[in-house]
Amino acid sequence: MRFLVIGGTVFVGRHFVEAAQSRGHHVTLFHRGTKGPGLMPGADEIFGDRDGQTDRLAGGKWDAVVDCCGYFPRVVEQSVKALADSVDRYLFVSTISVYDMAGRDRLDEESPVLTIDDPTIEEIRGDTYGALKALCENVVVETFGDRALIVRPGLIMGPNDVSNRFTYWVTRMAEGGRAVAPDRPGQPMQLIDVRDLGLFMVLALEKELGGVFNACGPETPKTLADMIDACHTLNLGTELVWVDPSVLAANGIELWQDLPLVMPADGSDEAMQRVDNRRAIAAGLAFRPWEATARDTLAWRRSQPEDGPPRFGMDRAREAELLSKLHL
Missing domain, CATH: 3.40.50.720 (NAD(P)-binding Rossmann-like Domain)
Known part of the structure; x- marks a missing residue:
């Protein structure tokens, strides 16, 4: 074609x-x-x-x-x-x-x-x-x-993603040391590898499909903890420090912005992580393991030159300051 x-x-x-x-x-x-x-x-x-x-x-x-x-x-x-x-x-x-x-x-x-x-x-x-x-x-x-x-x-992850949302967790887990994570491990999480999305689009055109398709990642019970665990496999020596979202907020740490992909603690936006994708799956959408996406995203990021401050994610100095202030 x-x-x-x-x-x-x-x-x-x-x-x-x-x-x-x-x-x-x-x-x-x-x-x-x-x-x-x-x-x-x-x-x-x-x-x-x-x-x-x-x-x-x-x-x-x-x-x-x-x-x-x-x-x-x-x-x-x-x-x-x-x-x-x-x-x-x-x-x-x-x-x-x-x-x-x-x-x-x-x-x-x-x-x-x-x-x-x-x-x-x-x-x-x-x-x-x-x-x-x-x-x-x-x-x-x-x-x-x-x-x-x-x-x-829905939320897309993988190589060439310059937003630094998923990439933040990949690089942070790989770096080691003590890493702050919001204590919302059960938050639903739907992420799709950009390569799985690209292939689905090709397959849909080959089949001459029309209409609307939610091309989202695997539906719940995938969670925030699953996403962090997938990134954690890049360096199991990284120590996760789980901090209550209310404590994070009291110290000026914004969910989603400073800790990417994390929804408000009240669960008000979780519908965007509970999207029915059965129509797309029936049409050929398939998923690779998140661990593979994390590994490939890290390899891509390490191949890129350092650039300006990313759109999402807090820097390591701010994270260290938080941990010190909280005596964690």
Whole structure:
């Protein structure tokens, strides 16, 4: 099959390309070139900005397009219109953040999605991200109908993830010493390896599927403790120091931000870790062990140059200061 990938040089798109090529498919990337040309060997490239330069796709013909980087309906509409007669199927990478999780303890593909008062807003914030993604889905479905494939991942982990959410725990456990962990070991945790997600997307296109699929990791009883244990295998000498979330909060440590992937202690956001993924599993979604993901993520991170402060996770000096202050 011939796939056009919008983006495809960062995280999800990158691993889709690798999975597609491993199965003998031909890939063309449409991207701005900011990550460097030739980043994905064997793929053709068309350089351009999806916002205003989709005319550069004119004359092409592909079996499917994979849209990895659509955040605003106005911008997604440009690619949808430009490709309406050039592709047979449109795969839009969305997110489980589209769901209205208020008052819910579990989610499936039929759960209601968020709405937004002003659909012209083009600023990604906590209160706009999910609703704007839902509007982007609508734009795709309005044109492609049952040829639209909407993939809603949950929390994604693995090589090339620069967010430092899962990577924080990988590097922290591997480093050794005494490591702070929030005393919420039973928190449900759904994580999917980006490579499993990429392969699922390829399989779904091969089967010419349409509709909505929650592409989330294994459902509960996977827990926060399971995730930390998987990372802990990288260095069993690391000593875990479990600290009550209320004590962490009293000392200015923010769950999710300073200790990534940890939900509020009141459990109010746990619905995003209890997502029904049976439809995707039936369509071919499969999972590798979290220990393998941790090992491969560490190898990737160690191969990268040191950069600026990460988006998530506290530094070691702050962690040591906390442990000293608490006499732990």
